[in-house]
Amino acid sequence: xxxxxxxxxxxxxxxxxxxxxxxxxxxxxxxxxxxxxxxxxxxxxxxxxxxxxxxxxxxxxxxxxxxxxxxxxxxxxxxxxxxxxxxxxxxxxxxxxxxxxxxxxxxxxxxxxxxxxxxxxxxxxxxxxxxxxxxxxxxxxxxxxxxxxxxxxxxxxxxxxxxxxxxxxxxxxxxxxxxxxxxxxx
Amino acid sequence: xxxxxxxxxxxxxxxxxxxxxxxxxxxxxxxxxxxxxxxxxxxxxxxxxxxxxxxxxxxxxxxxxxxxxxxxxxxxxxxxxxxxxxxxxxxxxxxxxxxxxxxxxxxxxxxxxxxxxxxxxxxxxxxxxxxxxxxxxxxxxxxxxxxxxxxxxxxxxxxxxxxxxxxxxxxxxxxxxxxxxxxxxxxxxxxxxxxxxxxxxxxxxxxxxxxxxxxxxxxxxxxxxxxxxxxxxxxxxxxxxxxxxxxxxxxxxxxxxxxxxxxxxxxxxxxxxxxxxxxxxxxxxxxxxxxxxxxxxxxxxxxxxxxxxxxxxxxxxxxxxxxxxxxxxxxxxxxxxxxxxxxxxxxxxxxxxxxxxxxxxxxxxxxxxxxxxxxxxxxxxxxxxxxxxxxxxxxxxxxxxxxxxxxxxxxxxxxxxxxxxxxxxxxxxxxxxxxxxxxxxxxxxxxxxxxxxxxxxxxxxxxxxxxxxxxxxxxxxxxxxxxxxxxxxxxxxxxxxxxxxxxxxxxxxxxxxxxxxxxxxxxxxxxxxxxxxxxxxxxxxxxxxxxxxxxxxxxxxxxxxxxxxxxxxxxxxxxxxxxxxxxxxxxxxxxxxxxxxxxxxxxxxxxxxxxxxxxxxxxxxxxxxxxxxxxxxxxxxxxxxxxxxxxxxxxxxxxxxxxxxxxxxxxxxxxxxxxxxxxxxxxxxxxxxxxxxxxxxxxxxxxxxxxxxxxxxxxxxxxxxxxxxxxxx
Numbered sequence: 032x033x034x035x036x037x038x039x040x041x042x043x044x045x046x047x048x049x050x051x052x053x054x055x056x057x058x059x060x061x062x063x064x065x066x067x068x069x070x071x072x073x074x075x076x077x078x079x080x081x082x083x084x085x086x087x088x089x090x091x092x093x094x095x096x097x098x099x100x101x102x103x104x105x106x107x108x109x110x111x112x113x114x115x116x117x118x119x120x121x122x123x124x125x126x127x128x129x130x131x132x133x134x135x136x137x138x139x140x141x142x143x144x145x146x147x148x149x150x151x152x153x154x155x156x157x158x159x160x161x162x163x164x165x166x167x168x169x170x171x172x173x174x175x176x177x178x179x180x181x182x183x184x185x186x187x188x189x190x191x192x193x194x195x196x197x198x199x200x201x202x203x204x205x206x207x208x209x210x211x212x213x214x215x216x217x
Numbered sequence: 218x219x220x221x222x223x224x225x226x227x228x229x230x231x232x233x234x235x236x237x238x239x240x241x242x243x244x245x246x247x248x249x250x251x252x253x254x255x256x257x258x259x260x261x262x263x264x265x266x267x268x269x270x271x272x273x274x275x276x277x278x279x280x281x282x283x284x285x286x287x288x289x290x291x292x293x294x295x296x297x298x299x300x301x302x303x304x305x306x307x308x309x310x311x312x313x314x315x316x317x318x319x320x321x322x323x324x325x326x327x328x329x330x331x332x333x334x335x336x337x338x339x340x341x342x343x344x345x346x347x348x349x350x351x352x353x354x355x356x357x358x359x360x361x362x363x364x365x366x367x368x369x370x371x372x373x374x375x376x377x378x379x380x381x382x383x384x385x386x387x388x389x390x391x392x393x394x395x396x397x398x399x400x401x402x403x404x405x406x407x408x409x410x411x412x413x414x415x416x417x418x419x420x421x422x423x424x425x426x427x428x429x430x431x432x433x434x435x436x437x438x439x440x441x442x443x444x445x446x447x448x449x450x451x452x453x454x455x456x457x458x459x460x461x462x463x464x465x466x467x468x469x470x471x472x473x474x475x476x477x478x479x480x481x482x483x484x485x486x487x488x489x490x491x492x493x494x495x496x497x498x499x500x501x502x503x504x505x506x507x508x509x510x511x512x513x514x515x516x517x518x519x520x521x522x523x524x525x526x527x528x529x530x531x532x533x534x535x536x537x538x539x540x541x542x543x544x545x546x547x548x549x550x551x552x553x554x555x556x557x558x559x560x561x562x563x564x565x566x567x568x569x570x571x572x573x574x575x576x577x578x579x580x581x582x583x584x585x586x587x588x589x590x591x592x593x594x595x596x597x598x599x600x601x602x603x604x605x606x607x608x609x610x611x612x613x614x615x616x617x618x619x620x621x622x623x624x625x626x627x628x629x630x631x632x633x634x635x636x637x638x639x640x641x642x643x644x645x646x647x648x649x650x651x652x653x654x655x656x657x658x659x660x661x662x663x664x665x666x667x668x669x670x671x672x673x674x675x676x677x678x679x680x681x682x683x684x685x686x687x688x689x690x691x692x693x694x695x696x697x698x699x700x701x702x703x704x705x706x707x708x709x710x711x712x713x714x715x716x717x718x719x720x721x722x723x724x725x726x727x728x729x730x731x732x733x734x735x736x737x738x739x740x741x742x743x744x745x746x747x748x749x750x751x752x753x754x755x756x757x758x759x760x761x762x763x764x765x766x767x768x769x770x771x772x773x774x775x776x777x778x779x780x781x782x783x784x785x786x787x788x789x790x791x792x793x794x795x796x797x798x799x800x801x802x803x804x805x806x807x808x809x810x811x812x813x814x815x816x817x818x819x820x821x822x823x824x825x826x827x828x829x830x831x832x833x834x835x836x837x838x839x840x841x842x843x844x845x846x847x848x849x850x851x852x853x854x855x856x857x858x859x860x861x862x863x864x865x866x867x868x869x870x871x872x873x874x875x876x877x878x879x880x881x882x883x884x885x886x887x888x889x890x891x892x893x894x895x896x897x898x899x900x901x902x903x904x905x906x907x908x909x910x911x912x913x914x915x916x917x918x919x920x921x922x923x924x925x926x927x928x929x930x931x932x933x934x935x936x937x938x939x940x941x942x943x944x945x946x
Contacts, residue, residue, distance in 0.1 A: 042434050044423035044452040046835045051287040051849050055272055057239055073863070073873065074894045076452045149237050160274040161285045163427035164434060209438065216413050216440040217532050 045078030094125035253578025303719025353648030354586025357699030365590030371732035387545035391554020397801030403573035414533035419543020466817030466932030472556030474512030484531030489565030585702030598761015628926030653840035818920030825934035841906030884915035
């Protein structure tokens with residue numbers, strides 16, 4: 032059963048476990064490929080992860096003159112192929128979310144590949160495996176649909192894969208507001 | 218005969234997921250080396266080099282289902298770290314004590330000979346009790362147990378205590394007084410997300426026990442409530458339904474105020490109180506004074522917030538009161554624990570699933586390590602040294618006579634006082650780094666420096682090891698096996714993933730070999746493996762109320778852990794405490810405690826107008842001896858800082874990232890300022906994981922709780938000075 036990375040931004044506690052875990056994926060050369068931001072550090076402790084959303088029509092791949100960025104059959108937008116990447120950094124500029132990172136020593140772009148050696152076999156990526164707060168989850172479409180129903184605020188702004196952000200994405204993001212629709216028990 | 222197969226609960230978060238298996242690797246199932254969560258993890262071991270090379274989530278562990286914090290993810294990097302001590306080290310020049318300098322590599326033989334000679338000489342001249350053992354609970358039950366026996370049987374001294382005095386001893390004292398038993402959580406963690414209200418006091422849960430958070434957040438998703446009591450708006454407080462932002466050190470007033478409201482507003486469960494508790498009338502009388510207004514005056518929390526908190530907790534069908542070091546590391550820590558526990562006892566929200574009381578255990582084995590005889594007055598199975606029957610029982614297992622059993626000693630901090638007074642002249646330190654973690658460090662470091670002879674067993678050269686004459690290389694958690702008792706009171710199994718690096722040895726082996734050198738070999742020579750120690754330890758705990766006898770390694774494996782008490786092989790253990798509403802006091806009743814309020818030992822004044830409080834960050838563990846060496850964790854938090862509210866910063870004319878001098882009556886340090894609105898204006902916060910001149914414990918106060926002997930790390934009076942100002946003058 033196909034599973035997707037699903038993000039509930041409101042759960043983030045800023046522990047950076049996702050980044051630590053990213054370095055532990057066998058294919059990641061011990062470099063983390065995503066981001067966690069302090070939203071307003073002088074004011075409060077709010078944090079949020081910024082993960083590759085694995086666009087269905089990814090700007091990084093479209094912008095690559097060398098066709099170094101391949102899209103896996105699962106929809107994962109892979110890291111640049113070492114033998115093809117020419118180090119032009121077009122992808123880092125093209126990505127609307129600023130995801131691809133660049134290794135100046137190797138002259139090579141690298142990015143999240145959803146731990147493809149895991150996710151191709153349905154094993155959750157390292158980040159979603161370890162995330163202590165369930166900000167990052169690995170769910171089936173049915174589970175995501177149930178979430179959508181649960182959090183539906185009838186404003187149509189639920190996931191990034193709708194036209195409100197940059198285009199359809201394989202990763203689903205729940206914009207802040209998961210608790211707005213919750214009815215208190217008492 | 219077919220035994221009934223029992224297994225502890227796997228809840229809705231549990232998913233069947235197969236692990237990724239790389240070629241030429243095996244996965245060793247175990248748990249994290251750090252906090253009381255004891256998250257399940259698999260260590261990846263290269264089958265050609267037989268070395269640990271990485272980590273893989275352990276999806277099949279029902280408590281944490283694969284989740285790990287950044288410390289857990291990188292924990293494996295400790296084992297083959299370049300800083301490991303690989304051979305015994307001896308320092309001949311005592312004038313270099315307090316530095317890293319002057320150590321030379323030596324053989325185990327030479328190190329043991331020197332230790333035996335020095336210890337024997339000291340004891341001949343100054344008596345048996347001139348030696349001491351200072352231990353810790355970030356190690357297996359087997360090691361904790363044997364350390365108690367080692368001190369009393371091999372070193373024959375009364376002076377043994379441990380770092381739990383800086384960690385869990387107030388929780389222990391409070392639970393013993395309220396319930397007559399000290400199990401950190403009355404319910405399993407798989408209940409947490411199913412309750413209707415979490416009342417969390419003095420716990421920065423998101424940073425200190427991160428893998429509890431998916432369950433904590435789920436309470437809100439289900440429509441339940443989270444109430445957080447903390448001087449800082451921690452990540453959990455930020456999203457809580459109610460944040461009671463109290464002044465550090467005023468918890469007991471808040472607890473009394475809420476208990477008063479619970480009684481006044483009719484939330485008391487009279488039937489439960491009458492049948493199952495003592496002390497209600499007296500408490501009711503005492504808390505009357507704590508009206509919302511009076512409570513607000515003391516705590517600084519708005520009266521309407523206090524009223525709302527009592528209303529939510531009172532109305533909740535099920536609720537769990539949780540707390541941690543924020544309330545416990547005070548000189549009234551035991552009273553704070555009993556005070557908050559009163560909330561559960563007055564409303565009867567205990568002794569059933571999804572309701573109860575829990576403390577967030579700080580150290581990996583903070584629970585098990587305090588039960589089996591490392592504490593100055595305790596013996597295995599939570600037996601008491603002052604109870605002749607208990608002493609008799611343990612003597613039978615150890616093969617000594619009751620006359621040979623040393624008397625109770627003193628608490629951790631008090632041992633340093635005795636070192637200063639030369640009552641104690643020798644120290645065997647293991648599994649702890651008091652040169653960073655003890656309060657009032659200028660005094661503690663001086664006491665350690667003044668010792669005639671000090672041995673330190675550790676796998677890194679800690680700040681405390683810098684005071685040692687001999688350092689013995691011990692192993693990391695992944696190079697030995699044994700059991701640990703986690704935050705829930707669940708006994709779990711730590712497995713060995715690689716052979717000890719270099720010449721390092723597990724502490725139990727070091728102690729058994731050293732006992733031989735001290736002429737006490739006959740009491741230890743049968744302990745050849747960790748399992749041998751485990752078998753003796755289970756027997757020694759048998760009949761005590763922390764009874765581990767039935768918790769065999771096989772059963773732990775089969776059942777996903779065993780909750781104590783577990784008396785025999787057919788007993789599956791006790792996930793929920795008090796389901797029969799029987800508490801452990803002789804009359805079977807719990808005690809509702811009438812607790813008069815006391816302010817912190819040191820209140821702010823004109824000279825020291827700020828309240829200083831300390832705590833952890835998510836990237837470091839305890840004194841930081843382990844985590845500061847891990848690259849990722851170091852990169853994320855390389856140095857301490859002082860959190861200051863912007864209005865307070867404006868008063869001092871200091872800016873974000875500026876370095877300032879922070880000082881108290883006991884000491885000073887220079888910290889980078891971190892401006893944040895997420896702290897009270899009258900309070901500053903510094904994390905305590907850092908050594909040498911960065912240690913905030915140079916400033917903290919050694920005011921001890923009268924029962925638990927816990928120092929008041931969480932509240933003292935401080936002042937900030939702008940550095941340039943001093944230069945100009």
